[in-house]
Amino acid sequence: MSAIEQEKFYEIHLNKQNEIMISIHKKDGKPNAPVLLYDGGEHALLYRTKSQTILLDFIAPEARPYLFKSKSIFISETENYQVVDGYEVPCRQVKNLPLDKNGVSPLLNKEQASQIDDRDLYK
Secondary structure (H helix, E strand, O other), rough: OOOOEEEOOOEEEEEOOOOOEEEEEEOOOOOOOEEEOOOOOOHHHHHEEEEEEEOOOOOOOHHHHHHHHEEEEEEEEEOOEEEEEEEEEEEOOOOOOOHHHHOOOOOOOOHHEEEOOHHHHHH
């Protein structure tokens, strides 16, 4: 198994039917039997392929109950402001993620985050 890849920028969208879509940056290759593990806390793990695991960290508290109740979500992969792939992913609620949470740290501090132009995050 390869190292966990920390997603630098992602968005969680909720529609009126409480269905969730998570937008991430485009990844190489096609997903193969993807699944999302979630324990209701700050982090989720997207097993995109057998050898590719993506960490979605510091999930907004408002999104957590909806994500935890979801049986499946939709993942959209984007590049240069365009959706290039999309697929449904089953969600598995777990008691604890197989993750060393002490090793998870924010990619930016508050000052750095406040200086970013959000439009550049979609590239």
